[in-house]
Amino acid sequence: MSLGPVVMPLSCTNPDCTLPEGGVCARVTEFRDPMAACADLARLDPIALPSTEPDDIDLLVQQMTAGQDDRDALGSTGEPSGQAAPWAGRHLGARASDRLLWCSPARVLAVLGPRNAGKTSYLASLFLQLANGQCQTLPYRFAGSRTLHGTHEILDKIRAWDLAGQETDTDDDKGTRVQEIVAHTPKHSGFIHFLHLCLRPRNRHDNRAIDVLLSDVAGEWFSDHTSQRDDDMHAFFARCDGFLVMADVALLQDKRTSRRHDAEIARMIRRALADRERAPERACSLALVFGKYDLIVRSVLPPAVEDRHTRDRWGVLGERCPKIWAALEAARQVMPVSVCPVTSFPQRPTRGQPVGVDRPLAFVLKHADARARWPVRVPPVPDRASSFEAMRRWPPVESTASTERKRA
Amino acid sequence: MSGLSVEKRLTLLGGPSSGKSTYLGALIDALEDDALSNLALSIDVPVDSRAWEHLTEPILEGQYPQRTQAGRRLDIDVPLQLSPRRPVDAPPVAFSLRVSDYDGEDVERLFRDRTRGWTDEWRARAHADGVLLFLRPPAIRQLPRPLASDIEMTEAERWRHLAGLSSSSSLPSSPPSGHNTRTGPETFFKPGLVADEIPAPPPARPDDPVRIPTVLALIELLQFIRHVRELAPGERSPRGRLRIAILLAAWDAADAGWQQRGAAAYIGESLPLLADFLWSNFHDADVYCFGVSATGGDLHDEHYRARFQERAEGATGYVTWTDSVGAIHTQRDLSIPLRWALFGDTALAAAIDTDE
Numbered sequence: 216m217s218l219g220p221v222v223m224p225l226s227c228t229n230p231d232c233t234l235p236e237g238g239v240c241a242r243v244t245e246f247r248d249p250m251a252a253c254a255d256l257a258r259l260d261p262i263a264l265p266s267t268e269p270d271d272i273d274l275l276v277q278q279m280t281a282g283q284d285d286r287d288a289l290g291s292t293g294e295p296s297g298q299a300a301p302w303a304g305r306h307l308g309a310r311a312s313d314r315l316l317w318c319s320p321a322r323v324l325a326v327l328g329p330r331n332a333g334k335t336s337y338l339a340s341l342f343l344q345l346a347n348g349q350c351q352t353l354p355y356r357f358a359g360s361r362t363l364h365g366t367h368e369i370l371d372k373i374r375a376w377d378l379a380g381q382e383t384d385t386d387d388d389k390g391t392r393v394q395e396i397v398a399h400t401p402k403h404s405g406f407i408h409f410l411h412l413c414l415r416p417r418n419r420h421d422n423r424a425i426d427v428l429l430s431d432v433a434g435e436w437f438s439d440h441t442s443q444r445d446d447d448m449h450a451f452f453a454r455c456d457g458f459l460v461m462a463d464v465a466l467l468q469d470k471r472t473s474r475r476h477d478a479e480i481a482r483m484i485r486r487a488l489a490d491r492e493r494a495p496e497r498a499c500s501l502a503l504v505f506g507k508y509d510l511i512v513r514s515v516l517p518p519a520v521e522d523r524h525t526r527d528r529w530g531v532l533g534e535r536c537p538k539i540w541a542a543l544e545a546a547r548q549v550m551p552v553s554v555c556p557v558t559s560f561p562q563r564p565t566r567g568q569p570v571g572v573d574r575p576l577a578f579v580l581k582h583a584d585a586r587a588r589w590p591v592r593v594p595p596v597p598d599r600a601s602s603f604e605a606m607r608r609w610p611p612v613e614s615t616a617s618t619e620r621k622r623a
Numbered sequence: 624m625s626g627l628s629v630e631k632r633l634t635l636l637g638g639p640s641s642g643k644s645t646y647l648g649a650l651i652d653a654l655e656d657d658a659l660s661n662l663a664l665s666i667d668v669p670v671d672s673r674a675w676e677h678l679t680e681p682i683l684e685g686q687y688p689q690r691t692q693a694g695r696r697l698d699i700d701v702p703l704q705l706s707p708r709r710p711v712d713a714p715p716v717a718f719s720l721r722v723s724d725y726d727g728e729d730v731e732r733l734f735r736d737r738t739r740g741w742t743d744e745w746r747a748r749a750h751a752d753g754v755l756l757f758l759r760p761p762a763i764r765q766l767p768r769p770l771a772s773d774i775e776m777t778e779a780e781r782w783r784h785l786a787g788l789s790s791s792s793s794l795p796s797s798p799p800s801g802h803n804t805r806t807g808p809e810t811f812f813k814p815g816l817v818a819d820e821i822p823a824p825p826p827a828r829p830d831d832p833v834r835i836p837t838v839l840a841l842i843e844l845l846q847f848i849r850h851v852r853e854l855a856p857g858e859r860s861p862r863g864r865l866r867i868a869i870l871l872a873a874w875d876a877a878d879a880g881w882q883q884r885g886a887a888a889y890i891g892e893s894l895p896l897l898a899d900f901l902w903s904n905f906h907d908a909d910v911y912c913f914g915v916s917a918t919g920g921d922l923h924d925e926h927y928r929a930r931f932q933e934r935a936e937g938a939t940g941y942v943t944w945t946d947s948v949g950a951i952h953t954q955r956d957l958s959i960p961l962r963w964a965l966f967g968d969t970a971l972a973a974a975i976d977t978d979e
Binding site: 300359 | 828830835840843
């Protein structure tokens with residue numbers, strides 16, 4: 216069975232492949248012509264599948280491009296061998312996420328930011344904190360994930376980076392650290408990929424399971440989106456239940472790059488606001504994340520939580536980001552906003568903990584998962600009520616006479 | 624003898640070198656010796672001696688079984704009869720126990736390669752009545768530094784520490800592994816009022832290492848099994864329908880502090896992701912943690928090996944668990960986790976009754 220033609224623009228399921236970006240196929244040593252022979256590239260003319268079709272595109276592609284033994288097992292009908300796992304587990308594609316949104320009240324959270332802002336590192340660090348039971352501010356516990364395979368690949372890279380650092384016993388410079396941690400998220404075409412977390416509230420009386428879809432999108436897509444109209448992106452923003460906007464404090468602190476990065480982040484915030492106004496009935500919130508904060512923490516200590524909305528408390532970040540603060544002020548008019556300093560990997564994992572990783576997610580989930588309680592009506596205290604009667608009706612309420620006077 | 628004959632199935636899950644084969648071999652050896660309380664082989668049903676010999680022969684030689692060969696699967700049918708303690712005149716319950724041993728690498732392989740490997744055998748294992756989940760503490764614990772004490776730091780304090788405005792010397796020193804200085808009701812009352820729930824890990828200090836979880840493959844496999852049973856993520860199955868017995872193998876080699884605190888405490892602090900997953904997806908009553916030493920000691924130790932082969936006093940396998948009031952029980956009955964997985968807490972109550 217020959218491989219079908221590749222889908223344009225190119226899309227590859229191998230995270231190490233840079234061919235879609237004009238680079239080199241990750242399996243270049245195996246094929247003379249990757250475009251014709253590489254099975255990882257997405258291709259046209261899918262095989263008709265039986266009812267047990269896989270949940271996401273990754274597995275579909277894998278089944279379509281099975282090895283020779285599997286092709287023989289498939290037979291002339293081209294049907295898969297039936298030994299495929301229930302899901303591929305790298306990302307949730309359009310079909311799987313759509314199915315999840317249909318059958319459960321999943322929360323869609325957009326993780327926005329330009330290239331190298333640290334989105335994937337943040338998600339990896341967040342998962343590690345969850346895995347180590349260190350998400351103290353998050354009122355949820357891990358209940359599962361359909362993307363453990365993808366998470367595992369990222370953690371493998373972190374482990375390799377950690378081991379390499381242990382051998383040399385040095386702390387390398389921060390500039391190359393991010394590239395060493397995780398591979399750059401390739402720009403997939405056509406649809407957004409999600410990382411999936413299923414969470415269960417810690418409250419034993421709350422018997423829900425909450426699916427959280429965290430968008431894992433290449434930074435270039437947001438850059439493209441800010442200059443092009445994209446119906447898919449508009450629809451995605453309108454559907455989101457929360458935004459985590461990642462800003463790189465290293466770029467903001469540097470006078471040569473601060474203006475451009477300030478404008479870039481501010482445009483993202485305003486674009487998310489504009490699309491959100493198309494769906495005002497859905498509760499939404501925004502967390503601005505000052506990522507890589509360990510790079511400036513010695514000069515700008517983060518303010519207290521209650522002061523983080525005040526621009527003056529942020530030192531150089533308040534001075535060099537006028538557009539961001541203006542965009543936040545506009546956002547604050549329509550949704551709750553929080554500003555969070557975060558350092559995902561201040562040093563290698565064996566040397567210390569991240570800081571502030573769980574707070575942005577806790578903030579947006581608090582609003583995405585907000586539920587209105589039935590209003591409690593406290594009966595008024597009658598006139599000449601004894602102190603005991605008044606105490607029974609705590610919290611204090613106005614007496615009946617005073618209430619009637621006010622109505623009059 | 625008369626009794627109801629049913630088929631009970633158990634699934635063994637565990638990665639490579641997690642102790643599945645050693646446990647099975649020791650268990651079958653004990654069954655053949657009729658050394659287990661209330662549980663015995665049915666005498667009127669023939670057994671597959673070839674499969675049994677494969678597992679028990681190394682044990683009889685005083686050695687650990689070799690790692691199960693890649694791709695090799697061993698399905699074992701064990702005809703058993705369980706004699707209930709109460710009422711005393713109750714007839715024994717006969718049942719056939721089916722377990723399958725396989726190469727632990729299968730779990731890793733299935734995690735990596737999603738296009739094949741999820742065979743009908745695995746789907747059949749998903750419909751088991753109980754799961755024995757094997758973990759090996761010496762293989763899990765990757766980082767030498769122990770977890771921190773229970774002193775909680777605010778986020779502001781952590782930022783100050785990162786900025787170098789507070790030093791590591793000002794932080795309280797870490798206690799030895801397995802010793803938690805956290806105060807709770809057990810400090811003033813008995814050791815642990817309720818041992819149903821796996822305890823949460825203490826908050827980490829800024830200098831503590833971030834541990835990278837090694838149980839993702841097992842969690843994924845449990846998710847596959849739940850998927851076959853049509854359970855959504857976060858949906859708890861009806862009580863008693865599927866029990867998970869966590870067996871920490873080679874418990875005799877675990878740190879003394881952990882042995883004093885129990886297997887559940889180890890799981891809670893060393894494998895919080897797995898603990899959270901089990902809490903979210905199973906009822907408390909359907910998950911239990913056991914510390915298991917199939918051979919009672921290290922067979923690589925010549926002195927102990929000699930005592931093991933001589934069946935010396937105290938040189939046999941044992942199981943430990945923490946009961947509902949926090950007391951740790953130890954019994955030389957390797958079938959206790961198996962009986963709990965099939966019959967629930969009544970098996971533990973019966974085991975405690977026989978405790979000396």
